[in-house]
Amino acid sequence: MNTNDTQYTFVFAFIICVTSAVMLSSISEGFRHQRELNEELDVKKNILKAVVLKEPITPKMKAGDVLEIYNSKIEELVVDKEGDVVVGQTPQQLKGKDNDLFVLYTYREDGQVMAYAFPITGQGLWSALYGYLALEADATTIRGITFYKHGETPGLGGEIEKEWFQNNFKGKTIYSVKEHRLTPTVVVKGKAADQLSGEALSYHVDGITAATITGNGVTELLNYWITVYNHYLERIRKG
Amino acid sequence: MAEALFSSKNQKILKDGMWDTNPITFQILGICSALAVTTQLKAAIIMSLGLTFVTAGSNVVISIIRNYIPPQIRIIVQLTVVSALVISIDQALRAYMFDVSKQLSVFVGLIITNCIVMGRLEAFAMGNPPWKSFLDGLANGVGYSAILIAIGAIREILGSGKLWGIPVIPELLYTQGYVNNGMMVLAPGAFFLLGIMVWIQRSISGYKENS
Numbered sequence: 001m002n003t004n005d006t007q008y009t010f011v012f013a014f015i016i017c018v019t020s021a022v023m024l025s026s027i028s029e030g031f032r033h034q035r036e037l038n039e040e041l042d043v044k045k046n047i048l049k050a051v052v053l054k055e056p057i058t059p060k061m062k063a064g065d066v067l068e069i070y071n072s073k074i075e076e077l078v079v080d081k082e083g084d085v086v087v088g089q090t091p092q093q094l095k096g097k098d099n100d101l102f103v104l105y106t107y108r109e110d111g112q113v114m115a116y117a118f119p120i121t122g123q124g125l126w127s128a129l130y131g132y133l134a135l136e137a138d139a140t141t142i143r144g145i146t147f148y149k150h151g152e153t154p155g156l157g158g159e160i161e162k163e164w165f166q167n168n169f170k171g172k173t174i175y176s177v178k179e180h181r182l183t184p185t186v187v188v189k190g191k192a193a194d195q196l197s198g199e200a201l202s203y204h205v206d207g208i209t210a211a212t213i214t215g216n217g218v219t220e221l222l223n224y225w226i227t228v229y230n231h232y233l234e235r236i237r238k239g
Numbered sequence: 240m241a242e243a244l245f246s247s248k249n250q251k252i253l254k255d256g257m258w259d260t261n262p263i264t265f266q267i268l269g270i271c272s273a274l275a276v277t278t279q280l281k282a283a284i285i286m287s288l289g290l291t292f293v294t295a296g297s298n299v300v301i302s303i304i305r306n307y308i309p310p311q312i313r314i315i316v317q318l319t320v321v322s323a324l325v326i327s328i329d330q331a332l333r334a335y336m337f338d339v340s341k342q343l344s345v346f347v348g349l350i351i352t353n354c355i356v357m358g359r360l361e362a363f364a365m366g367n368p369p370w371k372s373f374l375d376g377l378a379n380g381v382g383y384s385a386i387l388i389a390i391g392a393i394r395e396i397l398g399s400g401k402l403w404g405i406p407v408i409p410e411l412l413y414t415q416g417y418v419n420n421g422m423m424v425l426a427p428g429a430f431f432l433l434g435i436m437v438w439i440q441r442s443i444s445g446y447k448e449n450s
Binding site for chain 1: 275306307308311315322330331333334337338341346
């Protein structure tokens with residue numbers, strides 16, 4: 001057999017491609033159900049993390065327990081761009097559809113609203129960033145933020161998934177009551193306290209060294225999503 | 240004339256990969272991942288398992304079809320086989336070890352570009368029968384794993400005062416002013432450790448630079 005033959009080379013390449021493609025798609029399909037369960041659980045865990053539960057979930061908790069906490073404390077709402085709650089729509093129905101409806105989560109403790117949370121997505125340096133932003137019941141102060149899916153460089157942009165970065169956001173305000181304007185949080189280059197003072201510090205956070213573009217991405221996506229949800233948040237602020 | 244499964248020749252293949260021509264300390268391959276995933280023991284072990292599986296598996300597959308692979312496209316064929324195996328592992332991790340897969344993030348995918356895998360395919364599997372190739376892949380994987388796990392353990396102890404996530408440095412030392420070595424968490428710490436490992440391994444195995 002002449003393995004140098006051009007025709008043979010093409011046929012061989014074709015067979016290899018088809019074999020691997022069939023193998024990979026069957027593996028992917030075979031694991032799909034389990035994978036989706038995991039991803040859904042991970043999303044719910046992140047919502048619970050963002051809203052900062054009174055009794056936080058622990059990594060050792062069983063999936064069933066996490067789901068039970070989620071179902072009992074978190075209410076899923078759908079709002080439109082004017083800030084009206086759309087009745088009869090569930091977040092599951094919105095999936096993959098491009099429309100002007102948005103998902104909003106409320107966290108209640110004994111009937112009392114503790115936090116509002118919504119998904120945030122945007123572009124980092126290499127990849128799309130996915131996360132949740134949670135606000136206190138005043139719809140002004142950030143209660144928590146998480147990023148649960150991204151493809152940024154570990155150790156650089158990947159630091160956005162770390163506690164130290166996410167903790168910087170806690171207590172920052174997205175709305176200036178004095179000036180009646182939105183102040184979406186800005187990720188600065190370097191340390192915020194070295195460059196700014198006074199009120200500006202309430203909406204600037206420390207950046208990640210060697211990950212300026214990822215930081216800018218976070219700034220942009222916060223600006224975008226806070227503006228999108230502002231109609232709804234405005235109503236809460238007014239009471 | 241069937242050769243015994245663990246004939247002296249085959250034992251040499253095993254010993255070479257694990258010790259005499261260890262992929263990290265002798266061939267200086269796979270350094271990227273040795274620096275990147277060794278901040279914690281757990282990540283290092285999982286990466287080691289993944290790489291050992293991929294090296295052994297792809298060595299066998301390539302060895303089986305070695306006589307049919309057109310020479311002009313052999314690298315692409317090798318890469319396809321390696322990628323297919325790596326993606327399978329990634330999918331399995333996502334389905335059954337989700338937390339681990341999140342922690343390893345892009346590194347699982349990066350096994351594809353690990354020089355050890357391609358190196359063994361080119362240097363060994365293309366010219367040897369499947370069983371020998373399997374042993375070679377396994378041995379090199381184990382050789383890589385040993386170094387990775389050693390570095391991972393040292394870095395986790397010195398860098399975070401933990402081993403497998405459990406604190407091992409007594410609280411007393413911290414109150415006496417002991418602090419974790421921050422450099423061990425970063426890549427330079429791994430570089431120094433790796434250098435020391437190469438030095439130790441080479442002086443024991445009697446490595447000589449050819450001139």
